Amino acid sequence: MSEAEAVRVELEVRFPYLAGAVRVQREKRLWVEVDPAHFAEVFETLARKLGFTVLCTITGLDLGADLGFIYHLARPAGLMANVKTRAPKGTAIRSVSPLFPGGGIFERELVDLFGARVEGLPPGARYPLPDDWPEGEHPLLKDWQPTSAGTGEKGADHE
């Protein structure tokens, strides 16, 4: 059994609700879909018990009524577990910085670019948008468009 397969089996044994939700895409790529209620325990198990001690990054997605989040975890020796979850826009998710101190910066991107609400983020500057970026404007949302002049204010013309 390959390393990825072994992890899949392990996850489905520990969390029966994950049956059918764990996919081995190829040798070094696992995909796990978890609903928000169970996300914390699956994530912690992977990070603390199954050796996925690297958090590469967190991808935000605009899924319409929800925001999607993909936590790209990896074992130091290379196997990745990409954990996908979602939450309705406006609801808060918990920061993973207690487990991954370097991970706060990825969560700040979600806040700035998608308007995500992340609870438990340690104090720090926003990233990556400037301080004078207009409130409530989140560029990576699908219905957000920059102006043709490209200054980022919806509807504003800088010329």
Add this chain to the structure above:
Amino acid sequence: MSDKKRIVQVPIGPQHPALKEPESFMVDLRGEKIDAVRLRLGYNHRGIEKGCEQRTYVQDVYLVERICGICSTSHSTAFVQAVEEIAGLEVPRRALYIRTIIAELERIHSHLLWLGVAGHEVGFDTLLMYSWRDREAVMDLLALLTGNRVNYGLNTIGGVRRDITAEEIPEILRVMDVLEERTTYYIKLGLEEETLIRRLAGVGKLSKEDAVSLGAVGPTARASGVDRDTRRDDPYAAYGEVSFKVVTDDHCDVYGRTLVRLGELMESYSIVRQLVKNLPEGPITVKAPLRIPAGEAVSRYEAPRGEDVHYVQANGTDKPERVKVRAPTLANTQSVAKMLEDGYLADLPIVVAAIDPCFSCTDRTISVLDTKRGTPRTLTWDELSRYGIDWHRRRGIDFSKVVLSGGARA
């Protein structure tokens, strides 16, 4: 340690006090030592991920190539790899080899560039001039092979756009020989030149535990003993077919980061020679559809600065649904504050330079609060660099006395 530490942001220049500018580094200073540093990032944020959604995959190859002008083939290759995986394309072996050759040439030029930048930050400009002169040999080679010194336009979805001809191969090997000789000299310098060792050793310390918990990557992590290299751990392109060492070091400081990069240069010359010797025959590209079927993939690549991660989601059209890029520098900046803690202000420039950051340092401003006297100051990067060089010169570290051998012109 003072109890009353406040950060006061001081704008530059008396003309426009209203145009307050956020400093990139806010330093709490205790005497000459740094208590704490806060970083403010985002100056180079352009909006590329959004731009990718609005352009076709082919246009995006050229856009992501310009995320970083030093790691340009890194981003371009990481991107096309993800798209090729989604589309189920089997890229011809010859194309993979060519990608890998260019990838290693990029590592070579980047590390030589870094050597010069590090030299400049410590006041050793001769090293800058010599290493950048040596680097020109790689730039010429890249221009010969791809048509451009930077931003090579090498990749297309499904392969590469230019072949390497038989006539070009002897030139590749010749440049590898010359640079190997020069790098051997730089390694000797690194191991024997007192002034350089004294300047770099013990500076910017990052323990292995901190490197891991803060997510450091690349030479920055490997210099703290973290044995990770995407080329070996998650092989891509032709790395599965060449043999090379992953260079690690236990110094956990700027000196270690220097040795790791020099060691990696030597490994790169060896990798290029293997690839050239075993270059497979065959086509250099396979046809790719304009519309990529729905799906997603994560592609990882060991850029000169460390692991580069691209996530691509396709939706069946000719434009991606989502492109997410995590460049290595973002991962490494999380460690910089730790490296600077309890170090000297004079060392800030070289410590930051030692992670080989993919943002331009020279326009950074630094706000320094002397916590004993409560006096805030704002410095430009240049001013802080000069302060650092002078500070060390007063302690006997003077590079103007160090003579370098220029070697034969490459």
Add this chain to the structure above:
Amino acid sequence: MQNVSNRTAVGGGAASSLVLPADAGVRCACSLGTQEKPQSDAKPVAERVRGSSRLARRLNIGRRLIRWGQRKSPWILHFNTGACNACDIEIIAALTPRFDLERFGVLLKGTPRHCDVLVCSGPVTRQIRSRLVRIYEQIPEPKFVVAVGSCASTGGVCQGLYNVLGGIDRAIPVSAYIPGCPASPQAILDGFVKLLGTLKEG
């Protein structure tokens, strides 16, 4: 940008650059974040010359030449406005012995106060804009601005990206454009030679 005809040149091959004649109008299209018309610094070079008489213009150019004569070399300040760094590396490479921009007397200086030419790369991100303008204002007259690379000239690949203005001349007036992605050291040299030549002619 009415007076410029070939701002969109991209490509590192041929060493080509566009330098506007000393009395050409370079209209700055920026508004510094407000909707007002361009600030006074942004007026065309010709208008900035005190008085419209030809004599006054000759005198001003004379003053410029005197200053350069005293200095014997244009001092440059290099500023990255959010570029990918490719142009920045090529600018510095232009100063290394192989290309040797220094033989034209060009020296890299760290402060605006002692600089004659502001050499800019990058498409001007929102965060950097105010610092770019402030640096420009701190440079004493006469001063010149060189936009190096496609992003600095027209926005390049960054055109339409939400966090960039799209070129140096959207924030400050530009005297010379050096295209390329990145601009090669040869193109940078060529651009500087043309700029120096144009100014000496007056």
